[in-house]
Amino acid sequence: EAGVAQSPRYKIIEKRQSVAFWCNPISGHATLYWYQQILGQGPKLLIQFQNNGVVDDSQLPKDRFSAERLKGVDSTLKIQPAKLEDSAVYLCASSQQGRRGETQYFGPGTRLLVL
Amino acid sequence: AQKVTQAQTEISVVEKEDVTLDCVYETRDTTYYLFWYKQPPSGELVFLIRRNSFDEQNEISGRYSWNFQKSTSSFNFTITASQVVDSAVYFCALSEYTGNQFYFGTGTSLTVIP
Numbered sequence: 001e002a003g004v005a006q007s008p009r010y011k012i013i014e015k016r017q018s019v020a021f022w023c024n025p026i027s028g029h030a031t032l033y034w035y036q037q038i039l040g041q042g043p044k045l046l047i048q049f050q051n052n053g054v055v056d057d058s059q060l061p062k063d064r065f066s067a068e069r070l071k072g073v074d075s076t077l078k079i080q081p082a083k084l085e086d087s088a089v090y091l092c093a094s095s096q097q098g099r100r101g102e103t104q105y106f107g108p109g110t111r112l113l114v115l
Numbered sequence: 116a117q118k119v120t121q122a123q124t125e126i127s128v129v130e131k132e133d134v135t136l137d138c139v140y141e142t143r144d145t146t147y148y149l150f151w152y153k154q155p156p157s158g159e160l161v162f163l164i165r166r167n168s169f170d171e172q173n174e175i176s177g178r179y180s181w182n183f184q185k186s187t188s189s190f191n192f193t194i195t196a197s198q199v200v201d202s203a204v205y206f207c208a209l210s211e212y213t214g215n216q217f218y219f220g221t222g223t224s225l226t227v228i229p
Contacts, residue, residue: 003159042119042206042219043160056216089158101148101167101210104217106160 002027004107006092012113018080021110024073025094031055033104034067034077035091043091049075050098082114118142119209121220128197129228136192136223138207144168146212149183149190154222155203166190197227 005024013019025032031050035043046065048055051072060067064083069075079086089111093104120139128134140149151163164174166183174181178195194201204222211218 040221042208042221043217044219045216048216091160093160100146100212101165103150103162103165105162106152108157108159111158 004092004094004105006090006107006110008110009108010111010113012115013082014115015084016081018078019082019112020076020078021090021092021112023075023077023092023107025075025092026105029094029096029105030072031095031098031102032069032075033093033095034075035093037089037091037109039088046077048098055098079112082112084114087112087114117220118218119207119220121205121207121223123223124221125224125226127226127228130199131196133193133195134197134225136194136205136207136225138190138192138220140188140190140207140209142188142209142211144211144213148210150208150210150217151181151190151192152206152208153203154206160206163192194225197225199227199229201225202227 007022011019033048034046036046037043046060047057047067049069052069065079067077089109091109092107095102095104118141147168149166152160154160171183180193182191204224206222207220209218
């Protein structure tokens, strides 16, 4: 069974530029998560989708971050404009139903460096 | 307040030594779930184990074992006879029944020296 796919794996941009990340979850998984992991810290949830609807985006900086999951499968996360403090690894995860305590499976992440 | 505390930032052991990674959690829920993930240098978080709050049985999987103690709110992870391939950052995580969000600790970086 294929795991969670993410692209690109690495991205270097200058501040105030825009960037987009793509994620394809495990086939059949209804729930998709985007996390931000700053160096030396644990992942922090940015947004959770159940199919193509948003369940939780309370920690998403909505002035610059946006995400969508239009057909309930793959998803894109966008940052516009990027700031230096956005340098981090962006992890996508998926789970089968989104039930409480369900295991989340993670992709390899996209390492973003903002100069 | 930090819901998951991993007090050990970095640990180094020599190959074949045993090592225990500590995890202390905080929650008011009676139903909750605990997880351990491994993050090798490649970056992907690899799922290791899931435990619910009603199952305090310790678990062993090969060289890995987990000790869940509700009395001390701890869910510690032991690697027996460590190997170089065990070198990674290990994260403990908590999922509460209310909210369904994962709370990760800050991770413990384990280096196994050959």
